[in-house]
Amino acid sequence: MRALLRTAAMVMLSFALVMPAQEKGGDKAGKGGRGPGRGGSPVGPLEESGFRPIFEGQSLKGWDCDPDFWRVDGGAIVGETKADHQPA
Numbered sequence: 001m002r003a004l005l006r007t008a009a010m011v012m013l014s015f016a017l018v019m020p021a022q023e024k025g026g027d028k029a030g031k032g033g034r035g036p037g038r039g040g041s042p043v044g045p046l047e048e049s050g051f052r053p054i055f056e057g058q059s060l061k062g063w064d065c066d067p068d069f070w071r072v073d074g075g076a077i078v079g080e081t082k083a084d085h086q087p088a
Contacts, residue, residue: 057075060067068085071078081087 054062055077057072059072060070060077063070069079069081069087071080
């Protein structure tokens with residue numbers, strides 16, 4: 001059992017010594033595909049697609065909801081049930 005643990009410790013130590021050396025050298029030849037310097041290319045900014053916010057952070061104006069369950073608190077939409085008023 002000790003021999004097995006010693007072998008496992010040696011393998012883990014080997015990986016600990018080898019992995020940082022591989023990361024520092026990098027793979028500049030274009031293999032790996034993980035961004036600049038590794039074969040991938042950075043993704044440019046996306047064009048605006050007409051995003052419209054649906055919550056302005058202060059009220060539920062324009063929302064179709066039961067105000068007995070939903071409210072705005074601290075800029076967030078909060079849902080809450082009561083003992084005498086549960087969702088159907």
